[in-house]
Amino acid sequence: MNVVRKHFEKNGFEVISESFLNFGRADLGVYKEGVPNLYIEIGTTSLFKTWLNLHSMPNSVFLFVPTVYRAIEFKT
Numbered sequence: 001m002n003v004v005r006k007h008f009e010k011n012g013f014e015v016i017s018e019s020f021l022n023f024g025r026a027d028l029g030v031y032k033e034g035v036p037n038l039y040i041e042i043g044t045t046s047l048f049k050t051w052l053n054l055h056s057m058p059n060s061v062f063l064f065v066p067t068v069y070r071a072i073e074f075k076t
Contacts, residue, residue, distance in 0.1 A: 001027060001042050004065065008038075023052040026062075036061050036075070050074075 005015050008030045019029025019039060026039035038061045054062065054076055064072045
């Protein structure tokens with residue numbers, strides 16, 4: 001999680017741990033004016049939480065990092 005945090009901080013983003021979602025929390029919330037909000041889940045999350053947040057949070061990006069070698073991005 002620290003590698004991801006440092007990447008975004010170096011690029012001028014504000015990074016918040018355990019940011020609030022409409023249903024639960026994300027591991028990291030990444031914010032910058034003029035850029036859609038980015039919510040990052042590292043490891044596992046529930047399918048229901050994913051579905052609900054994708055449907056209820058417009059103009060957002062969700063990045064799921066289940067392993068060191070994979071990442072999945074959804075844009076609403």
